[in-house]
Amino acid sequence: MLGRGERRQRAQDALDELRKALRLALGAAQATRQAAQTTKDQLEFEQAVMRLGLATARLDPEITELRGRPALARTWEKVIAERDELYARWHPEGPERLRRLVAAAAPGAAGLPWHDWLSKVGEDTGGVAPAMWRVGTAVVEEAPREDEFPVAVPLLDRAHLRVNSAPDNRSVVDSLVETLLLRLMSYFRPGLVKVHLWDIGHLTGSLPNLQPLTSAGLLTVHDPTRLDDLLADLAGHIRRVHAKAMREGETSLRSVCVAKGERIEPWRVVVLFGNGERLPDEQQRELQRVARTGIDAGVSLICVDVPLSANSPLETIAFTDSRHATTSMTGPGVRFRPDDAPDGSLASRAAAAIAADLVARRGKPRTFDDLLPEQLGKLSSKEELRAPVGFADGVPVEVVIGDATPHALIAGPSGSGKTNFLYAMLGGLAARYAPSELELYLLDFKEGVSFAGLAPGRKDPSWLPQARLVGVNVNTDREFGLALLRFLTEELARRAEAAKRQEVTKLAELREAEPEGHWPRIVAVIDEFQALFGGRDRITQQATVLLEDVARRGRSQGIHLVLASQDIAGIEAFWGKPAVFEQCTLRIAMPKAKRVLSETNNAAFSLPRWHAVINHDSGVPHGNQIAHIPDASAKGTFDALQARLWATGNSLAPRLFDGAHQPLLAESPDFADPPGPLLGQIIDVECRAATMALDAVPGRNLAVVGTATADALSIMESITFSLARKHSPGSADFSIWCAVPALQERVTRLAKILTAIGHSVDHRTDEAIAKLAPASGERPRYILFFAVDAAHQWLERKEPPAMRSGLDDLRALLKNGPANHVHTFGWWRGVGRLKDTLGFGGTDDIGAWVALDVQGAELNALAAGQVIDWAPRPKRAIYFDKSTHSSPDVIIPFDTVESE
Numbered sequence: 001m002l003g004r005g006e007r008r009q010r011a012q013d014a015l016d017e018l019r020k021a022l023r024l025a026l027g028a029a030q031a032t033r034q035a036a037q038t039t040k041d042q043l044e045f046e047q048a049v050m051r052l053g054l055a056t057a058r059l060d061p062e063i064t065e066l067r068g069r070p071a072l073a074r075t076w077e078k079v080i081a082e083r084d085e086l087y088a089r090w091h092p093e094g095p096e097r098l099r100r101l102v103a104a105a106a107p108g109a110a111g112l113p114w115h116d117w118l119s120k121v122g123e124d125t126g127g128v129a130p131a132m133w134r135v136g137t138a139v140v141e142e143a144p145r146e147d148e149f150p151v152a153v154p155l156l157d158r159a160h161l162r163v164n165s166a167p168d169n170r171s172v173v174d175s176l177v178e179t180l181l182l183r184l185m186s187y188f189r190p191g192l193v194k195v196h197l198w199d200i201g202h203l204t205g206s207l208p209n210l211q212p213l214t215s216a217g218l219l220t221v222h223d224p225t226r227l228d229d230l231l232a233d234l235a236g237h238i239r240r241v242h243a244k245a246m247r248e249g250e251t252s253l254r255s256v257c258v259a260k261g262e263r264i265e266p267w268r269v270v271v272l273f274g275n276g277e278r279l280p281d282e283q284q285r286e287l288q289r290v291a292r293t294g295i296d297a298g299v300s301l302i303c304v305d306v307p308l309s310a311n312s313p314l315e316t317i318a319f320t321d322s323r324h325a326t327t328s329m330t331g332p333g334v335r336f337r338p339d340d341a342p343d344g345s346l347a348s349r350a351a352a353a354i355a356a357d358l359v360a361r362r363g364k365p366r367t368f369d370d371l372l373p374e375q376l377g378k379l380s381s382k383e384e385l386r387a388p389v390g391f392a393d394g395v396p397v398e399v400v401i402g403d404a405t406p407h408a409l410i411a412g413p414s415g416s417g418k419t420n421f422l423y424a425m426l427g428g429l430a431a432r433y434a435p436s437e438l439e440l441y442l443l444d445f446k447e448g449v450s451f452a453g454l455a456p457g458r459k460d461p462s463w464l465p466q467a468r469l470v471g472v473n474v475n476t477d478r479e480f481g482l483a484l485l486r487f488l489t490e491e492l493a494r495r496a497e498a499a500k501r502q503e504v505t506k507l508a509e510l511r512e513a514e515p516e517g518h519w520p521r522i523v524a525v526i527d528e529f530q531a532l533f534g535g536r537d538r539i540t541q542q543a544t545v546l547l548e549d550v551a552r553r554g555r556s557q558g559i560h561l562v563l564a565s566q567d568i569a570g571i572e573a574f575w576g577k578p579a580v581f582e583q584c585t586l587r588i589a590m591p592k593a594k595r596v597l598s599e600t601n602n603a604a605f606s607l608p609r610w611h612a613v614i615n616h617d618s619g620v621p622h623g624n625q626i627a628h629i630p631d632a633s634a635k636g637t638f639d640a641l642q643a644r645l646w647a648t649g650n651s652l653a654p655r656l657f658d659g660a661h662q663p664l665l666a667e668s669p670d671f672a673d674p675p676g677p678l679l680g681q682i683i684d685v686e687c688r689a690a691t692m693a694l695d696a697v698p699g700r701n702l703a704v705v706g707t708a709t710a711d712a713l714s715i716m717e718s719i720t721f722s723l724a725r726k727h728s729p730g731s732a733d734f735s736i737w738c739a740v741p742a743l744q745e746r747v748t749r750l751a752k753i754l755t756a757i758g759h760s761v762d763h764r765t766d767e768a769i770a771k772l773a774p775a776s777g778e779r780p781r782y783i784l785f786f787a788v789d790a791a792h793q794w795l796e797r798k799e800p801p802a803m804r805s806g807l808d809d810l811r812a813l814l815k816n817g818p819a820n821h822v823h824t825f826g827w828w829r830g831v832g833r834l835k836d837t838l839g840f841g842g843t844d845d846i847g848a849w850v851a852l853d854v855q856g857a858e859l860n861a862l863a864a865g866q867v868i869d870w871a872p873r874p875k876r877a878i879y880f881d882k883s884t885h886s887s888p889d890v891i892i893p894f895d896t897v898e899s900e
Contacts, residue, residue: 126263175341236622387428390627412590465651699847706852729758770806
């Protein structure tokens, strides 16, 4: 059995031999040109002979007159003698030799009469295309009909075809093109050849017998007024195919397919029907570019009455009358006649059979499982990330995230399938890249839990191993998005420092120079990202700067953004700042999406449901790929893949931030070994607990301010439980004071818990609160004072003989207590009430505070000169420590009741 390389060489040898035989057959006509070079009369003679052909020239009056001249008579006799000699040498075996050569170069449906192949459907997988395709027959002038031989032209992967019609023979030309297309599509397995048809003079398209192919996507009829769009689409296709071939280490799609033994990308045959006039300059230039670069990308042109320069392999068929023509394969002196075409009904039935066979081969629609590789987690992300997200005519359509397309922008209105697309993309990536190659940070700003299932839950303990952070229900917690951008910026700095140390510039180079390091590619998916920029405040300003930085520098360090939105039209933060969008060269548009593609690209408007436009060229029309996106969120799809990946057991669970739920104190990682009092969970990537240092220095007291009782109680109890856990039983003293009868039951319960643990508890609920002992340094003492302002009725009393009030003693305790290991944590129900307790200058004794439902303007006096930008919202607070903070942290009070 012959190898692919040997078969390819034999086909080329046969083509060369065919051309050689044709040249021999045309020797007589060539001799005419060589014999008439000496005089002007001889030149006229040659032109006349070449124009009319030898047989016709013998009877032409003009030729007869020229032959009467002695010099030209001798030339004529010489031409005839040489012609007869050449023809005598060729005639005995020439026609048969040509028949054998065409049969070898055009096997099966490529060369047989249509009676032998029209009713059959091809099975060839397209590893190597035939060298020639039959178009008709020819005979040398003055030869008998039995010397007729077949004529074939190179096409797929080898040349383009130009057809010039004669007046009133359009039907003949249509039949020739139609039969040739049926040959192409009948030779290969259906789906390997796709036809694009453009006719400047027909709104509904020419070649009506081929219309059944449109239902299967094998024939696309283009608007005669939109040639620009077709040429742009072809240019984008050529670029994509060329990039694919380069990745395979080849220079053309043909060589890639030969190496693989099958066609990995369908041929595109583009049929252009013109009117004989040159196209407008820009269209003509674009057509020439397509002709020049298309062959290597599997694009072949058939131009009917469309002028095309020979800047690439080009064969020509020029009709001289309604039935006869000359071709560039045969030249002058040989009469070419196109094959008789099948009856229109037969051609239509053949086209329908090809379309039906393709539909049958496709079977049921492609599913999410078809996106997955045979083996999970085997690809390297060193150079880029790539994964299929859908299918176009059964062929996978990939997204590529890397140096060339570093970031993605996805848009689609509600219900358009944007979330389903995200799951298809994440599934394709996670199935191919192990957690050591890919880390995912997933954030959903809308009110929903799109990504919640990717983290462990109560019903499903599995998680997506590549996920490192999952944030859901963060529509009101814009600080979390800001925290994610800060984390990415810090990771950028870490990688940039490592690259500088190794004297490299890209992630791929860093991984080679420092293979022991942990350098996976990071993909941060932010759904409804525009919510991050929804206010005219500090968060918007900082997020804008950070996002631009990550978008600009992330490319080289393997950090990629996927920004999704229902509509990006209203993002004021980026008006006049295109840095982010210019870096998002990968654009995905769901049906009816707006402004994600370029202004002239309207492909998304006509998309059906479950489809998307995949564009790696910043949204320009020629970069469009239309893909059907399978259902990736139904039961048994993504969840089944996640279960398979999770079962390998080689990854840590991701951090989950759910803005709709209070975190449990008992589940906080910091609660296992508290570094100090825990106040709540900071809204950041690490999901850290907010704490404060209790050093023996002035001011190490804390005030909780606000009327949100439930949140205040949660913070006070979190402080108590974490301090109780920090100290071994009996090693610290606790004072639990509360003057509000409505809170007595809960506070008493707290005191009982501390006592049960083994700590010493001073529990007061009446006017005994006013009797404060001076600070002592024997061992740690923590005062938990609930609703301090409610106890003012007792604290303000002055007792003889010193006439000193309990308020004076409290102020002294706040001032001197921290130095003696006595720290006070008090709750005041308003900033004014706090100031009443502290007196003039007493705010210095409160080194940290937590504000609940208090406006930011009221807190400026407590923030060491900082301007506090804060609008209260439920279950949220801000924490400010004068010794460590330049701006407050937003925290979520812990759920302490469920933690018990």
